[in-house]
Amino acid sequence: xxxxxxxxxxxxxxxxxxxxxxxxxLMMILSDIQREYGYIPLEVQELVSEKTGIPVAEIYGVVTxxxxxxLKPKGKYIIGCCLGTACxxxxxxxxxxxxxxxxxxxPGETTEDGLFTLDALRCLGACGIAPAVSINGKxxxxxxxxxxxxxxxxxxEEAAN
Amino acid sequence: xxxxxxxxxxxxxxxxxGLTILxxxxxxxxxxxxxxxxxxxxxxxxSCRVCLVEATGxxxxxxxxxxxxxxxxxITISSPKAVxxxxxxxxxxxxxxxxxxxxxxxxxxxxxxxxxxxxxxREDMFPGEKTPTTYDELTPTxxxxxxxxxxxxxxxxxxxxxxxxxxxxxxxxGFNAIVGPAxxxxxxxxxxxxxxxxxxxxxTGALMEKxxxxxxxxxxxxxxYVVVQTAPAVRAALGESFGMPVxxxxxxxxxxxxxxxGFKKVFDTDFAADLxxxxxxxxxxxxxxxxGVLPMITSCSPGWVNYAxxxxxxxxxxxxxxKSPHEMFGAxxxxxxxxxxxxxxxxxxxxxxxxxxxxxxxxxxxxxxADVNGMADVDAVIxxxxxxxxxxxxxxxxxxxxxxxxxxxxVHDATGAGHIFGVTGGVMEAAIxxxxxxxxxxxxxxxxxxxxxxxxxxxxxxxxLQGKTIKxxxxxxxxxxxxxLDQIREGKSPYTFIEIMGxxxxxxxxxxxxxxxxxxxxxxxxxxxxxxxxxxxxxLYSEDERAVHRQSHNNPxxxxxxxxxxGEPNSHKAHELLHTTYKERVRFD
Numbered sequence: 001x002x003x004x005x006x007x008x009x010x011x012x013x014x015x016x017x018x019x020x021x022x023x024x025x026l027m028m029i030l031s032d033i034q035r036e037y038g039y040i041p042l043e044v045q046e047l048v049s050e051k052t053g054i055p056v057a058e059i060y061g062v063v064t065x066x067x068x069x070x071l072k073p074k075g076k077y078i079i080g081c082c083l084g085t086a087c088x089x090x091x092x093x094x095x096x097x098x099x100x101x102x103x104x105x106x107p108g109e110t111t112e113d114g115l116f117t118l119d120a121l122r123c124l125g126a127c128g129i130a131p132a133v134s135i136n137g138k139x140x141x142x143x144x145x146x147x148x149x150x151x152x153x154x155x156x157e158e159a160a161n
Numbered sequence: 162x163x164x165x166x167x168x169x170x171x172x173x174x175x176x177x178x179g180l181t182i183l184x185x186x187x188x189x190x191x192x193x194x195x196x197x198x199x200x201x202x203x204x205x206x207x208s209c210r211v212c213l214v215e216a217t218g219x220x221x222x223x224x225x226x227x228x229x230x231x232x233x234x235x236i237t238i239s240s241p242k243a244v245x246x247x248x249x250x251x252x253x254x255x256x257x258x259x260x261x262x263x264x265x266x267x268x269x270x271x272x273x274x275x276x277x278x279x280x281x282x283r284e285d286m287f288p289g290e291k292t293p294t295t296y297d298e299l300t301p302t303x304x305x306x307x308x309x310x311x312x313x314x315x316x317x318x319x320x321x322x323x324x325x326x327x328x329x330x331x332x333x334x335g336f337n338a339i340v341g342p343a344x345x346x347x348x349x350x351x352x353x354x355x356x357x358x359x360x361x362x363x364x365t366g367a368l369m370e371k372x373x374x375x376x377x378x379x380x381x382x383x384x385x386y387v388v389v390q391t392a393p394a395v396r397a398a399l400g401e402s403f404g405m406p407v408x409x410x411x412x413x414x415x416x417x418x419x420x421x422x423g424f425k426k427v428f429d430t431d432f433a434a435d436l437x438x439x440x441x442x443x444x445x446x447x448x449x450x451x452x453g454v455l456p457m458i459t460s461c462s463p464g465w466v467n468y469a470x471x472x473x474x475x476x477x478x479x480x481x482x483x484k485s486p487h488e489m490f491g492a493x494x495x496x497x498x499x500x501x502x503x504x505x506x507x508x509x510x511x512x513x514x515x516x517x518x519x520x521x522x523x524x525x526x527x528x529x530x531a532d533v534n535g536m537a538d539v540d541a542v543i544x545x546x547x548x549x550x551x552x553x554x555x556x557x558x559x560x561x562x563x564x565x566x567x568x569x570x571x572v573h574d575a576t577g578a579g580h581i582f583g584v585t586g587g588v589m590e591a592a593i594x595x596x597x598x599x600x601x602x603x604x605x606x607x608x609x610x611x612x613x614x615x616x617x618x619x620x621x622x623x624x625x626l627q628g629k630t631i632k633x634x635x636x637x638x639x640x641x642x643x644x645x646l647d648q649i650r651e652g653k654s655p656y657t658f659i660e661i662m663g664x665x666x667x668x669x670x671x672x673x674x675x676x677x678x679x680x681x682x683x684x685x686x687x688x689x690x691x692x693x694x695x696x697x698x699x700x701l702y703s704e705d706e707r708a709v710h711r712q713s714h715n716n717p718x719x720x721x722x723x724x725x726x727x728g729e730p731n732s733h734k735a736h737e738l739l740h741t742t743y744k745e746r747v748r749f750d
Contacts, residue, residue, distance in 0.1 A: 042749060055327025060343035064332045
């Protein structure tokens with residue numbers, strides 16, 4: 001745990017203590033940490049293990065099972081392309097491929113400048129507006145491959161300001 | 162006891178309420194093919210889907226290992242639907258399995274192979290892509306080969322249940338799911354204590370000990386002076402590998418077999434167990450007398466020592482500085498014994514037959530790998546299972562061997578106190594027999610010290626020495642040890658002396674012992690695992706009862722060793738050869 005600074009240790013300890021009354025607190029703890037820091041590296045999992053008594057391997061298993069959790073820092077903008085059934089038949093594959101091409105990353109990866117993370121999502125529950133793309137939680141309806149370049153451009157401008 | 166009425170294949174039975182269908186069926190004489198279930202519910206994930214049956218009141222087929230029986234339930238095992246479903250489950254597992262069974266060291270005890278045979282699995286039913294695999298052989302102890310893993314979760318449960326540390330877990334999802342230490346690391350880079358319990362429960366060859374048979378072969382081929390020593394628990398279980406009844410002590414046949422395998426000398430580690438008691442007992446007495454760190458904790462179990470170094474690095478001064486018996490023996494063989502017989506210790510190759518997979522790691526600990534004039538105490542460690550393999554490949558008919566005695570040499574004698582080292586509480590009992598004698602000037606009445614006996618996870622006792630009553634405790638399995646260690650950390654430990662063994666039940670249940678295979682014994686009761694441990698421990702206590710000498714200090718060869726070579730227990734020379742040090746370790750390096 002050598003890499004965690006005192007502030008981070010204190011914060012994670014505080015998060016763990018929020019759920020001491022819960023029978024199965026792990027998901028809540030990990031969700032809070034993911035939201036707070038954007039990722040959950042092994043050092044953090046070790047600390048959570050120490051605080052909760054849950055084995056590190058089990059925590060690691062949960063982190064790698066749910067796509068919401070990440071082991072590495074995510075980008076400023078998390079682009080989630082829905083590949084659920086409805087979006088898929090409406091051509092979602094072409095959209096994620098376009099993002100992938102323009103950002104030069106594969107789904108699950110983050111651009112080197114730390115701006116963008118591209119994720120493949122299973123179903124956003126927004127099938128009526130398929131194909132849907134979620135950017136930092138905001139859902140964009142009926143996206144076409146042609147709009148992808150414009151979306152990226154706008155986000156870059158936003159980040160620059 | 163509440164009973165429920167069920168029917169299996171239309172025939173009525175009464176069984177205890179609360180049993181799973183699998184357990185109930187077994188009691189009624191039906192051995193449903195199953196794979197992931199073991200040790201009456203220790204692993205209750207229902208993950209392999211092999212044990213599917215039809216049961217009224219359930220939708221579709223149910224996994225009998227997790228589905229409980231209830232009143233009026235009608236169970237069908239033999240219907241074409243259930244038969245086909247079980248076969249498909251096995252075929253699906255096989256489709257992602259590395260099927261090199263002929264070369265796999267576990268083939269004789271592979272439960273996947275056994276169940277495939279029983280359900281009539283057909284060849285290559287689901288050809289296609291396989292999950293990317295990991296092969297980890299970086300530790301001296303455990304080899305993990307995920308190409309053979311069936312994701313049953315037994316190892317995950319055992320690691321958690323025995324030790325509470327849970328090194329192994331499921332990771333990733335779906336097709337990419339594997340079982341391994343966090344980050345799919347090697348065991349060597351994770352705080353695994355290398356006890357080998359995961360090897361014992363793994364139904365396939367996914368977790369295996371790292372064999373050192375080739376090392377022994379090489380040493381013999383090079384013409385080295387190859388000697389062997391056998392730990393106490395080996396004799397209590399080796400016979401199982403040759404179909405002998407569980408709990409048969411096979412000391413004589415084992416010695417005969419080792420001689421036929423070409424070992425120059427065959428020694429009993431129990432001699433060194435007696436030596437350990439002399440050193441450890443004296444250390445304890447000195448700590449009590451001089452206000453040293455108490456409670457003192459035994460240090461024979463390398464799994465426990467690993468645990469202490471990883472998880473209680475701040476409490477290491479509680480550990481006895483004594484090496485474990487086989488390491489002590491190695492040191493004595495390469496000095497005292499070699500000098501007496503004019504053998505160059507560099508030509509000597511000491512092999513330890515151990516019930517333990519962690520001893521493979523212990524012998525290469527930095528503190529032990531070059532500590533006798535630049536030499537390691539022990540050169541190779543083979544497990545009870547590996548010894549059985551060596552005997553089998555040499556065509557020796559084990560059950561027809563005569564009973565032979567260990568080599569009558571200057572390190573021959575072993576006492577009953579040494580024999581019981583192999584079971585939880587044994588070291589404690591042996592130590593009390595000797596410490597009592599030293600302080601009271603007479604032998605402990607009745608010899609036996611009963612509070613230390615039994616297979617419970619934590620045992621407590623008292624003993625009165627020179628009018629003062631001291632408390633002792635015995636724990637096996639790190640989950641139990643943790644309770645005692647937390648007391649120590651908080652400064653609340655009421656004990657003076659504690660014995661800790663890594664594996665639950667002690668060495669009789671070591672990570673190198675013959676596999677206990679429930680599924681191979683349809684006629685056994687469901688408590689087969691506990692029964693094995695009881696029978697094995699009984700074998701050791703019976704050896705103790707039979708022994709000529711039953712207290713370590715009465716071992717004539719030990720007395721001579723001190724007189725002629727070491728001086729007295731804890732002497733400078735003894736410290737040089739028989740004691741060691743420990744170091745705190747980082748968990749995820």
